[in-house]
Amino acid sequence: MNLTSYHAKYFAHELTRKISADDLGKLTASLQDAKVDLNPHQVEAALFAFKSPLSKGALLADEVGLGKTIEAGIILSQKWAERKRKLLIIAPANLRKQWNQELVDKFYLPSVILEAKSFNREIKDGKWNPFEQNEIVICSYQFARSKELEVRNVLWDLVIIDEAHRLRNVYKPTNKIGNSIKESLSNSKKVLLTATPLQNSLLELYGLVSIIDDYAFGDLKSYKSQYSRLAEIDSFEDLKARLKPLCQRTLRKQVLEYINYTNRIALVEEFYPYTEETELYDLVSDYLQRDNLYALPNSQRQLMTLILRKLLASSTFAIQGTLEGLANRLEAILNKQEAALEQEISGNYELFEEVQDEWEEENDLPDDIELLSDEEIESIQEEKEELKQFAALAKTIKANSKGDKLQKALEKGFEKLEELGAAQKAIIFTESTRTQEYLRNILEGNGYNGEVVLFNGSNNDSKSRQIYQEWFEKHKDTDRATGSRSADMRQALVDYFRNEATIMIATEAAAEGINLQFCSLVVNYDLPWNPQRIEQRIGRCHRYGQKFDVVVINFLNKANAADQRVYQLLDQKFQLFNGVFGASDEVLGSIESGVDFEKRIAKIYQEYRSPEEIKEAFDKLQKELEPDIELKMDVTKKQLLENFDEEVHQKLKFNMEKGKEYLNQYEQWLWNITRFYLQDYAEFNHTEDSFRLRKNPFPSENIHPGPYLILRTKDDKRKTEIEIAEDTNVYRIGHPLAQRIVEACKNKKLPAREITFDYTNTPTKITLLEELSGKTGWLQVNLLTIASFENEEYLMLAGVTDDGEKLDAEICRKLFSVWAEEGKTVSVSTEMQSRFDELCHAQKQEILDENIQRNAKFFDEEYSKLDNWADDMKLSLEKEIKDIDAEIKLRKAEARKLLDLQKKVAEQRSIKDLEKKRNEKRKHLFEAQDQIELKKDDLLGNIEERLKQKITEEILFTLKWKLI
Numbered sequence: 001m002n003l004t005s006y007h008a009k010y011f012a013h014e015l016t017r018k019i020s021a022d023d024l025g026k027l028t029a030s031l032q033d034a035k036v037d038l039n040p041h042q043v044e045a046a047l048f049a050f051k052s053p054l055s056k057g058a059l060l061a062d063e064v065g066l067g068k069t070i071e072a073g074i075i076l077s078q079k080w081a082e083r084k085r086k087l088l089i090i091a092p093a094n095l096r097k098q099w100n101q102e103l104v105d106k107f108y109l110p111s112v113i114l115e116a117k118s119f120n121r122e123i124k125d126g127k128w129n130p131f132e133q134n135e136i137v138i139c140s141y142q143f144a145r146s147k148e149l150e151v152r153n154v155l156w157d158l159v160i161i162d163e164a165h166r167l168r169n170v171y172k173p174t175n176k177i178g179n180s181i182k183e184s185l186s187n188s189k190k191v192l193l194t195a196t197p198l199q200n201s202l203l204e205l206y207g208l209v210s211i212i213d214d215y216a217f218g219d220l221k222s223y224k225s226q227y228s229r230l231a232e233i234d235s236f237e238d239l240k241a242r243l244k245p246l247c248q249r250t251l252r253k254q255v256l257e258y259i260n261y262t263n264r265i266a267l268v269e270e271f272y273p274y275t276e277e278t279e280l281y282d283l284v285s286d287y288l289q290r291d292n293l294y295a296l297p298n299s300q301r302q303l304m305t306l307i308l309r310k311l312l313a314s315s316t317f318a319i320q321g322t323l324e325g326l327a328n329r330l331e332a333i334l335n336k337q338e339a340a341l342e343q344e345i346s347g348n349y350e351l352f353e354e355v356q357d358e359w360e361e362e363n364d365l366p367d368d369i370e371l372l373s374d375e376e377i378e379s380i381q382e383e384k385e386e387l388k389q390f391a392a393l394a395k396t397i398k399a400n401s402k403g404d405k406l407q408k409a410l411e412k413g414f415e416k417l418e419e420l421g422a423a424q425k426a427i428i429f430t431e432s433t434r435t436q437e438y439l440r441n442i443l444e445g446n447g448y449n450g451e452v453v454l455f456n457g458s459n460n461d462s463k464s465r466q467i468y469q470e471w472f473e474k475h476k477d478t479d480r481a482t483g484s485r486s487a488d489m490r491q492a493l494v495d496y497f498r499n500e501a502t503i504m505i506a507t508e509a510a511a512e513g514i515n516l517q518f519c520s521l522v523v524n525y526d527l528p529w530n531p532q533r534i535e536q537r538i539g540r541c542h543r544y545g546q547k548f549d550v551v552v553i554n555f556l557n558k559a560n561a562a563d564q565r566v567y568q569l570l571d572q573k574f575q576l577f578n579g580v581f582g583a584s585d586e587v588l589g590s591i592e593s594g595v596d597f598e599k600r601i602a603k604i605y606q607e608y609r610s611p612e613e614i615k616e617a618f619d620k621l622q623k624e625l626e627p628d629i630e631l632k633m634d635v636t637k638k639q640l641l642e643n644f645d646e647e648v649h650q651k652l653k654f655n656m657e658k659g660k661e662y663l664n665q666y667e668q669w670l671w672n673i674t675r676f677y678l679q680d681y682a683e684f685n686h687t688e689d690s691f692r693l694r695k696n697p698f699p700s701e702n703i704h705p706g707p708y709l710i711l712r713t714k715d716d717k718r719k720t721e722i723e724i725a726e727d728t729n730v731y732r733i734g735h736p737l738a739q740r741i742v743e744a745c746k747n748k749k750l751p752a753r754e755i756t757f758d759y760t761n762t763p764t765k766i767t768l769l770e771e772l773s774g775k776t777g778w779l780q781v782n783l784l785t786i787a788s789f790e791n792e793e794y795l796m797l798a799g800v801t802d803d804g805e806k807l808d809a810e811i812c813r814k815l816f817s818v819w820a821e822e823g824k825t826v827s828v829s830t831e832m833q834s835r836f837d838e839l840c841h842a843q844k845q846e847i848l849d850e851n852i853q854r855n856a857k858f859f860d861e862e863y864s865k866l867d868n869w870a871d872d873m874k875l876s877l878e879k880e881i882k883d884i885d886a887e888i889k890l891r892k893a894e895a896r897k898l899l900d901l902q903k904k905v906a907e908q909r910s911i912k913d914l915e916k917k918r919n920e921k922r923k924h925l926f927e928a929q930d931q932i933e934l935k936k937d938d939l940l941g942n943i944e945e946r947l948k949q950k951i952t953e954e955i956l957f958t959l960k961w962k963l964i
Contacts, residue, residue, distance in 0.1 A: 003676040004822050005750055006957055010781055010795070011669040011816070012745035013956065015733060017783075017793035018082075020854060021050045028662045030077035032670070033734040034107045035711060036070055039258050041250040043659050046074040048248040049191050053789035054862045054943065057190040057212040059164070061197045061249040066259075068193040069099070072160045073107045075191060076136060080109055081734065084157035085134050088188075090181065091162035093140040094351075094533055099162070100138055101514060104487070108734055111136035115143055129153055141166060145180040156188035164192035167211060168204035171220055182211050197247065202227055202239075209246055215865060216246060218872020225879050226872070242868065245861060263549040264542060265416065266577035268567075269409040270558045271401045277316060278559065280393050284312050284319065287386065289606060294333065294380045295326040295387065303356060306602045307349050310431050313563070314526045315403065318432035320394035322348055323387050330384040334377065348432055350457040351508045402555050403438060406525070407446050409553050410503075413521045422548035425497070425519040428505045429537050431526040433457075436505050439525065443503060451502040455514075459489050468492045477704050479729040490514060508533070517545040523553045529566060530598040531574045538576065552577045561611050565618040566601055573625055670733055671710055677741045682706070690728070698740050704729055708737070752958040754823030759963055762818045768811050769818065769963065776962045777801035778828075779812055780836045780955060784844055786851055787950040789858060794847050798839035799961075809843060815961065826960045836958075844953070851949070862943055866936050877921070884918040 019026040027046055036042075041062065049058040049071075062068050076087055089099050089111070096113050103109040112118070112135045122130035131137055131150045144151055161167065161181070170178030190212050198205055206223045209216045217223050227239050252261075273281065287293075288305050296304045311318040322345065346352035372380070406428075414424050430436050433456055443452050454461060459468075468485075471492030475481045482488055497504045498518050508528070519541050528534055542550040554577065557563040570576050604617045674691070675684060682691040692706035708731035732738060759769055779799040786792045799807035799815075888911055895907040 002679075002819055002821075003672055004755060004820050005676075005745075005748060006753070006755060006822075006959060007816050007820065008673050008676045008745040009748060009750060009956060011673045012742045013781075013783060013793075013795055015666065015669050015673070015742055016746065017795065018785075018791045020792050020851075021053050021790060025662050026050065027074055027078055028659075028666045029081050029733050030074050030107075031659070031663055032666050032711075033081065033732045034073065034077055035730065036073070036106050039067065039070075039255065040659065041255050041258070042067055042071045042074065045071040045248050045250065046078070049075050050078070052245070052858045052861060054858050055189070055245070057192070057246075059192045059194070059197055059208055059212065059247040061194055061247055063250070063252050064195045066250055066252060066255065068195070069102055069162075070106065072162075072191060072193060073103060073109070075158070076103070076109060076160065077107045077734075079158050080136075086154055086157045087136045087160075088131070088151075088154075088156050088158075088185075089136060089138045089160045089162065090141060090144050091138065091160075092166070092532070093142070094530075094536060095162060096138050096140060098536070101490075103136060104482070105515060108730075108732070109136055111138050114139045114147075119143075119147070141177050141181070144184070145177045148180050148184045151181075152184040156185065159185050159188050159190045161190060161192045161211070163194060164208060164211075165194040165196045165204075167192075168197070168207045170211060171203055171207040178207070178211075185211075186214070197249075205243065209243070212246060213865075215869045216242065218869055219876050221879060222872040222876035225875065242865075245865075260547075262542065262546050264538065264578055265549055265551045266571070267409075267412055267416070267551060267553045269405050269412075269553055269555050271405045271555060272559050273401045273557065274397075274399070276393070276397050277400060280316060280319070280390065280397065281312060281560075283390055283393070284308070284323070285605075287390070289609065294376075294383055295330050300356070302599075302602065302606075304345070305606055306598070307345055307352065307355070309602070309605055310526065310528075311349060313557075314430060314432040315400050315435040315438055316394045316397040317400075317438045318348060318434045320391055321434060323391035323394060327384050327387040327391065330380050330387070334372075334380055334384075348434055350433065351431070400438075402525070402557075403442050405555070406439065406442060406523075409523065409555070413523065413551050413553050416551045417521055417548075420520065420548045420551075422520040423518060424502055426503050426521040426523055427497075427516055427519050427541065428503060428523040428525050429508070430505065431508060431528065433507055435526070436507055439505050443505075448503060451500075453493055453497050453501040453504050455490075455493050455497075455504055455506040457507065459493065464489070464493060467496045471495060474727070478727055479704060479735075508537075514540060515543065515545075516540045517543050520546070520548045521551045521553070525555055527554055527567065527570070528598075529601040531570060531576060534570060534574075534576050562605055562614050562618070565614070569618075569622060569625070573622065666733075667710060670731075670738065673745055674710075674731070674738065674741055677745060691731075698737075701736060701740060703737050703740075708735075750957040751825045752828050752960065753825050754960045754962070755820050756823060757815055757818040757820045757961060757963045759818050764817065766814050766817055768814050772801070772807075772811070772963045774963065775801050775803075776960070777805075777807070778832055778836075779807070779815065779959045779961050780840075781812075781957055782836075782840050783954045783956055784847060785952045785954075786848070788851065788948060789855055792851065795956075796840045796843045796847075798836045798843070800835060800839070806839065815963070818963070823960075828958050840953075848949070848951070859943060863940065866940065870933065870936050881918055881921050884914060884921065888914050888918065 015029070027043060027050075030046075031043070045060050045062065045068075049055075049060065060068055060071055062071070072089075076089075079087055091099055096115075100111050100113055103111050112133055114130060114137055119130045129150050131147070131154050139147075167175075167178040167181065169175045170182055173179070192208060192212060194208075197208055203220070203224070206217060206220065288308060293301070308319070308322065311322055325345070410426060413426060417424055428439060430439065436454060436456060440452050440454060444450075453467070454464060459465075468489045472481060472488060475488075480491065482491075493504075494514055494516070497516070504516075504519075522538050522541055524534070524537065528537075538550065538552055554567065554571075556567050571578075600621055604614065604621070608614045608617050671689060675686075678684075678691065678693070678697060681695045681697045682693050684691045688709070690707050690709045692708070693703070694705075696703050696705075706729060707727070708729045710731045729735070733742070759766070759773055777800050779797065782796040782798070784794040784796055786794075797809045797812035799812040801807065891907065891911050891914065895904055895911065898904045898907060
């Protein structure tokens with residue numbers, strides 16, 4: 001005896017049925033399909049975003065380190081499971097690859113990054129709107145703004161906006177990117193992610209909320225008039241109540257029992273450049289500070305200067321080739337040829353296009369000089385010769401002081417790792433591919449031969465190609481091979497670093513999107529000026545699943561006053577290198593964009609020469625960066641957004657236990673249905689929850705033979721800690737094989753049949769069934785579908801014994817926990833079907849009543865919101881009249897003081913005009929109020945239309961049962 005086709009059909013429907021928005025079970029499929037920890041606050045946040053089908057979105061504002069990306073991933077995974085494919089993520093440019101990789105690694109979700117190059121390629125290939133994709137689309141803020149029309153023309157099912165605090169000033173007309181994104185996505189459901197929804201002003205909350213729902217508050221005027229004085233307790237509580245349906249915030253201290261955080265330990269490696277290095281630095285630095293340079297394109301002068309300074313600080317090897325490139329550009333200008341520099345720069349500094357996108361320089365100066373005067377030709381010739389001399393000097397320098405200190409720094413780092421008990425692995429970050437090559441040569445010549453792997457944007461060196469070939473041969477018949485060479489290359493290099501190498505030397509390309517939690521030593525050989533990029537680098541190692549404290553080594557040039565002040569700011573102000581969480585929410589959130597900070601630093605390097613000037617400029621910057629959030633604002637933030645207490649803590653605990661229960665049941669259904677369907681196709685290892693296909697059950701599909709492992713959560717062991725062999729496919733509900741099995745079981749037509757349930761030989765004890773032992777009866781399973789605000793599906797189980805006893809639906813469900821054997825087909829009498837109809841009718845009525853009550857709650861919430869909006873708008877109109885009244889009163893008082901008759905008459909004329917304007921507004925007030933009510937009626941009409949229930953019922957199968 002085993003499972004039957006009837007078990008399989010029942011389980012298949014349970015696995016795929018549509019569940020109401022506020023039910024914890026709604027997300028079970030997404031959680032089973034993902035390789036993530038089941039942390040209750042993340043599930044709670046995802047449920048919050050779904051909790052009402054009428055909701056236009058949510059603001060998820062958990063503190064840093066709590067995994068807002070995972071919360072968004074669960075939400076996206078659920079949408080994907082519902083066959084919703086119009087999904088967009090807008091994120092800072094430097095987080096696009098991270099999103100791309102996290103979606104694949106943790107949720108098996110495909111995504112495409114859209115930027116200028118890929119967008120233009122698709123246009124060239126004939127695609128009218130490249131935002132129309134069957135994968136999740138990821139793009140930067142700047143790109144979303146530049147392609148506003150294309151973004152607007154897609155009917156998005158959901159939009160995720162990461163680091164959404166960048167849009168908090170959207171209420172200001174000058175905020176171009178914010179207003180562009182708000183307008184183009186006005187009709188889409190949005191989830192905003194930010195750890196800092198409120199920084200300096202309550203108007204920021206108004207801005208962020210208006211992006212989600214324009215009807216949450218009235219206009220800016222009414223919001224200011226109601227909530228600018230939060231000392232008044234009534235308005236405070238009112239604002240809190242209006243934010244509650246939209247904003248969810250969890251604090252780190254509330255989830256310490258679920259998440260094990262590790263620390264950061266900072267080490268500094270100081271160095272003094274050699275004489276020739278200092279000479280080259282001074283020469284190039286002075287050159288870059290000149291007012292007029294022919295070698296740098298005018299439209300990108302600031303950006304190019306930044307990159308040249310980064311390369312200069314990286315190594316003499318990094319700057320040498322670029323200096324030659326600048327000289328070649330000048331030669332091309334003199335010969336009236338194409339004078340491109342971008343190829344040379346981007347080959348050495350791989351983030352060129354990304355930083356170019358972030359900096360968004362607006363400069364109308366022409367790049368090329370059309371007609372050159374004799375004087376200009378002479379100046380260009382002189383500049384070219386200078387650059388050649390700089391390049392020649394760089395070429396003579398064979399060793400860099402910083403490079404010579406690397407060995408010592410690594411020894412210190414590895415000693416610390418040994419103390420911690422962590423693996424001897426180090427990731428070294430540099431901003432230049434030429435420096436990367438230089439460092440590899442140093443390390444391989446000093447005891448690390450064969451232990452170093454490179455990671456950069458191209459990965460086209462011979463060793464990387466060999467690593468990829470060997471990896472691909474090993475994994476080509478598993479799900480680990482994606483078919484994308486670039487994605488598989490990245491994974492091959494990470495696997496090689498984990499299993500073989502001791503050191504990975506990476507350019508910034510590696511900071512974007514890879515998981516290095518097995519490594520606990522981060523070396524910032526070159527230190528970015530953008531704090532968010534540094535946080536991203538360290539975050540490759542200091543992340544979920546990291547078991548050890550992470551050691552961070554930074555190199556510091558003691559001969560450079562500006563370098564020392566930059567490090568001081570990054571360390572002390574931004575707190576990037578020490579502590580449990582690295583950069584705090586308030587600090588990273590306060591700057592909105594690390595690019596702004598980077599520009600400020602670049603400006604100091606460019607404009608100030610003497611140590612005194614540099615000190616003064618940094619003192620000024622540091623003062624500006626001092627926390628400008630008054631204690632009062634900090635208290636306001638806590639009271640408005642952090643309304644968690646012991647009751648909520650208990651709720652999180654309950655959801656944790658309930659979520660595990662759902663997940664275990666779900667995984668058991670999936671395992672059972674797979675075991676049933678593949679009994680003639682696969683070999684099963686039931687103790688390991690794994691199997692290998694002997695034969696493909698679906699020849700038309702390209703399905704790997706295996707092995708397959710279901711990621712069951714056992715003994716509270718977190719999913720990411722389960723060791724999975726490299727040749728194993730993770731089996732889950734979203735896997736193509738599982739999808740085909742579920743559909744085949746759901747769609748199989750089953751006649752009424754005798755089924756013998758064998759409770760005696762079933763390994764588990766089910767108390768509810770014991771009293772039925774030896775009895776016989778009938779059972780029917782019906783599928784009830786309700787379409788109103790959302791689609792919901794319910795399985796109604798009706799059963800009776802042959803002696804007329806009605807079976808509870810829960811007892812009927814328990815029967816499917818028992819092994820069984822199929823017997824002969826039977827016919828269902830009219831009387832028995834009538835009995836089933838009667839039993840199902842009672843269940844159906846209960847379900848419909850519950851559905852109506854739930855929808856009524858959703859309706860009340862939406863109606864209340866519209867009521868508040870209408871009141872706000874009326875208040876705004878009345879305030880306009882009051883403001884004019886106050887101005888008239890003031891002007892009249894001032895007019896009485898005037899002695900000059902001519903001025904007195906002119907002022908009275910002006911007052912008359914104001915009175916006319918006020919009277920006009922009074923006349924239009926009631927008209928405008930009627931318009932607001934009409935708008936409200938339209939919105940309510942739309943809700944009422946969606947409220948109507950459409951009900952369908954289908955008999956799935958009927959059984960004549962016997963329990964032995």
